[in-house]
Amino acid sequence: MIALLENGYAVTVIDDLSSSDGSLIPEGARFVFGCVGDAALVATILRQTRACAIMHFAASISVAQSLKSPAPYYRNNLSVTIDLARVAADAGVRAMVFSSTAAVYGEGDGSPLAEDRVLAPINTYGRSKAMAESALADIASAGGMALGILRYFNAAGADPAGRAGQATADPHHLIEVATHVATGTRDAIAIFGNDYPTPDGTAVRDYVHVADIAAAHVLVMRDILQAPAQRTYNVGTGRGASVREVIDAVARVAGAPIPVRMAPRRHGDPAILIADSSRLATELGWRPRYGLDDIVRHALMWERSRAAYSATASDARARLVGIAS
Numbered sequence: 001m002i003a004l005l006e007n008g009y010a011v012t013v014i015d016d017l018s019s020s021d022g023s024l025i026p027e028g029a030r031f032v033f034g035c036v037g038d039a040a041l042v043a044t045i046l047r048q049t050r051a052c053a054i055m056h057f058a059a060s061i062s063v064a065q066s067l068k069s070p071a072p073y074y075r076n077n078l079s080v081t082i083d084l085a086r087v088a089a090d091a092g093v094r095a096m097v098f099s100s101t102a103a104v105y106g107e108g109d110g111s112p113l114a115e116d117r118v119l120a121p122i123n124t125y126g127r128s129k130a131m132a133e134s135a136l137a138d139i140a141s142a143g144g145m146a147l148g149i150l151r152y153f154n155a156a157g158a159d160p161a162g163r164a165g166q167a168t169a170d171p172h173h174l175i176e177v178a179t180h181v182a183t184g185t186r187d188a189i190a191i192f193g194n195d196y197p198t199p200d201g202t203a204v205r206d207y208v209h210v211a212d213i214a215a216a217h218v219l220v221m222r223d224i225l226q227a228p229a230q231r232t233y234n235v236g237t238g239r240g241a242s243v244r245e246v247i248d249a250v251a252r253v254a255g256a257p258i259p260v261r262m263a264p265r266r267h268g269d270p271a272i273l274i275a276d277s278s279r280l281a282t283e284l285g286w287r288p289r290y291g292l293d294d295i296v297r298h299a300l301m302w303e304r305s306r307a308a309y310s311a312t313a314s315d316a317r318a319r320l321v322g323i324a325s
């Protein structure tokens, strides 16, 4: 949203606040509360705004939850996407950019994964996104709508200017949890599995900065608006980091040890996922500006500012309670 506003676009956000509280929607964007699968609502907004493009981020995103409770994942990630795409195509929206994921590939073999690799997701989340990709491709081509599918690897970090970052009610992402330990809101972090076929036994992922992902969205949207087409791009750095390496980076940047405890593998987690993003680099000139240390530094800055903000807010609440009593 910030990247779109900075690039001069008018932005309307539709969010049902199912996994957020709306506090990070920037001032310059219009906010509409609702589900993106609500055809009447979306049609009305598209009529009002005459939007040329939709960026479709809304989804349910936990691998573990998707395995425990698949139906809501298929509903939110597949059915809702189908409804949104149908309304968008009917309304004459010219382009859609869809948030897909590395989870569509399934298990990597250690080498960077390119877009033409056969999709073999190993969890419900990945399957729901792979199915949504296919449904979108059909609906977009029948409706004359351009489509950009961005398969991001592990989105992480925070806005370098400190305006936004992760703010999940129940954090489960590695870097977010590790920064909570660094700022003292958690005692320790669990390492889910140290018996993977990787150099240190912990799972390897390709962590890509949210600002780099945002830049990729703007590039792809502009491109498919100018030259309508269907394109699929990986968004990753091409570098893998193990769970241990990430925790070490957080400890290094925070200047304090991060207590860890060993735990069994998390069901549905692949061992290694690393991106080959050369298509995005060659076709659109995209390059990641940030590496793992920047990601961790920005995530930590964000977490510290949130901790300071909630401390100030709770001081203020305590003072109000003191005055009231």
Ligand SMILES: NC(=O)c1ccc[n+]([C@@H]2O[C@H](COP(=O)([O-])OP(=O)(O)OC[C@H]3O[C@@H](n4cnc5c(N)ncnc54)[C@H](O)[C@@H]3O)[C@@H](O)[C@H]2O)c1
Binding pocket: 014, 015, 016, 017, 018, 019, 020, 034, 035, 036, 037, 056, 057, 058, 059, 060, 061, 076, 080, 099, 100, 101, 102, 151, 152, 153, 154, 155, 156
């Ligand atoms: N976080 C990652 O590492 C990662 C990696 C690859 C792909 N993705 C994809 O990127 C997208 C954004 O991920 P995120 O990490 O910001 O997730 P998130 O859970 O933080 O944000 C999702 C947002 O969508 C909203 N939402 C969910 N379902 C909705 C619906 N039906 N209607 C309206 N709003 C709805 C939620 O309230 C929330 O604000 C998702 O599509 C996800 O699958 C994320």
Ligand SMILES: O=c1ccn([C@@H]2O[C@H](COP(=O)(O)OP(=O)(O)O[C@H]3O[C@H](CO)[C@@H](O)[C@H](O)[C@H]3O)[C@@H](O)[C@H]2O)c(=O)[nH]1
Binding pocket: 061, 062, 063, 100, 101, 102, 103, 152, 153, 154, 155, 172, 173, 174, 175, 177, 189, 190, 191, 192, 193, 203, 204, 205, 243, 266, 269, 273
């Ligand atoms: O407390 C924790 C949290 C995570 N992990 C491990 O850290 C790695 C990364 O986990 P996490 O940050 O939860 O991300 P992923 O499960 O890899 O999934 C993310 O990355 C995918 C793309 O690779 C996206 O599609 C998903 O939406 C997004 O949640 C995994 O091996 C986890 O088992 C731990 O060991 N301890």
